[in-house]
Every structure is written in C-alpha cells, then in structure tokens.
Amino acid sequence: MSITTPSTTADRLFTEIHDGPTGWTGVDAGPEWAEEIRRLAAEKNATILAHNYQLPAIQDIAHHVGDSLALSRIAAEAQEETIVFCGVHFMAETAKILSPSKTVLIPDARAGCSLADSIDAAQLREWTAEHPDAVVVSYVNTTAEVKGLTDICCTSSNAVEVVQSIDPDREVLFLPDQFLGAHVRRQTGRTNMHIWAGECHVHAGINGDELTARAKAHPDAELYVHPECGCATSALYLAGEGFVPEDKVKILSTGGMLDAARETGARQVLVATEIGMLHQLRRAAPEVDFRAVNDRASCPYMKMITPAALLRCLTEGADEVHVDADVAARARTSVERMIAIGSPGGGE
Structure with a gap:
C-alpha cells in the first residue's frame, strides 16, 4: 500500500510513502522534512508530542518531549485543537481521556505495547471477582478499558505513594x-498486595547479568x-553487597532520570531503560557519558512512529484515536485520583 502526498515540498522529499512490515517508510528526516x-x-x-523513547528525529521535531502522563497533561492544557501523539497507543488514549473535546492523532495506530497488552478488561474483571474488597491500582501503561475498571492509576514515580495512601488493611491488586x-512491595513492606505477572518485553530483557557485567567494567x-x-x-543486590556504592544506584522513572542527569556530578552513567531515553539524557547533560546497559533495548512499537508516519499523519489526519465516552469518564476518575497523589509528572 502507498500514498502520494499533494504537497509540492513533500513531492521533493519522496515519491511514495510505503507501508511495510515495520511501519511507514520512504522519508528521510532531513531539513526539508x-x-x-x-x-x-x-x-x-x-x-506534536513525543515520548522519551521515540526516534531522535521525532523528539527533535516535537513541540514537547516527555513521559506519557506529562505529555497528556500538556495536551489537556494546549491551545491547539489537534494533538499528534508520537508514542504508543495507550498514551494517545490517555491524552484523549484527558482531552475529550480535542482531536487526538497517533501517526501509526498499530504502535501497541506489550505491557499494556498483558492484561485486558475481562482478565481484570475475573481477578477483581476473586478479591472483591481489594483496591485496584493500575500503572498508567494500560488500556482505557483497564483504567476504567481501576480505582486509582499510578506512574513509576508515584506508585509507592499511591499504595501508601491506601488503608493498610485493604488488599491491593497491582497491575x-x-x-x-x-x-513497590519492597519500598512499602506491604504483605497484602497482589501483583499481576505482566511485563514490558523490552525492559524485562535488560537482565541482571548484563547489569552486573557493565557495572563491574565501569566501577566509577x-x-x-x-x-x-x-x-x-x-x-539493589550490587549495592547491598558493596559491588557498587549505594549512592550510585538510582531506581528512577524517565522523568526522574532527567532530573538526576541535570544534577549529577558523575562523568559516566549506565542507563537501564529503552535506548531512546539516551537522546534526552545527553541533551540534558552533554558533559556526561551516558551508556546503555543493553544497547539492543529498543521498542519496535515506539520506533513505528517514523518520519514517514508523522508526515502521513499530518497530511491525511491519520490515525485518529477514539475512546468510548463512558469508558473515558470512568478512566478519567482513576487518572485524576493519581494526579492528586505525589508527583506523577515524573511519569513512567
């Protein structure tokens, strides 16, 4: 499948935008683009909003770059009528939940999320039926339908505070x-907290052996x-056993990493997250040598938002994101409860 744009400028950039197995291709992210x-x-x-894990060219062209929740809050406050969310689908859904009257576009609606896909609404209903008195806490990295069945959402930066805000005698379902x-369980010491066995395949793939080897190779x-x-x-084990000084080990959200980067006195930092984050870290502290713990930790869904996809999106108004009004209303409640606790602006 291909499309040809009507723009004279775009015609100089490419003959056709191609829809291939990894998404829309055919455009070079140069000055004319x-x-x-x-x-x-x-x-x-x-x-244009771009998540920290996007391609560098997408981050550089965006009006705002950040984590998914911070971007959704920017979307809600923006004066523009159209939001172009360069991220994965649940992020664009969250923007629509918080901005129901605005047009929200995602450059490629096929950009999903293995973590968000690890639980659906039917599975959550079944789980809550087994624990009818439990409080449901959902990470913001979930679908709108799951958020609509959630008591309170959280980000990685305020998840501990969210769980601590719940009556200690109440069971918690965390997903x-x-x-x-x-x-969160380590930080709170909570014993009545049940945890769903989901994961982001990219983050889960950054394993302890790799981290240990990299830390030992770069002891400072x-x-x-x-x-x-x-x-x-x-x-945490490396810190506890003295292989790495405790003050050098920081468990951080993406927003927290940027804050730490701006304040660090270190000459070198090893980063365990999706590699797109390195672009923003290097911009925040260009004098620091940031290195990926796993340089293969690249999310294929995030990278579906290509220069060609963004050009197609703005040219044709594709792909628009819709959320059922009733689902959005329920989901908005759980997100607003999250925003009221701690500092969710640091995001996931």
Missing part, C-alpha cells in the same frame, strides 16, 4: 507490571535503572 512538518502542524493547528510491583559509573527492568533487583 522538518520544514514541512512544522508547516503542516501550523496549518492544522496541531501540537500490570510485575517488576514495578516488586519495587552511576546506575540509572527503570523499575520496569528485570535487573532492578540485581541493581
């Missing part, structure tokens, strides 16, 4: 990320570890 994206965004009265859940480096990572427990 950037100029055309800016022109189209202004013409369509659109603001869907098992590694973030384990981190700080460690920034996302709590979704399978290696978070290993990072």
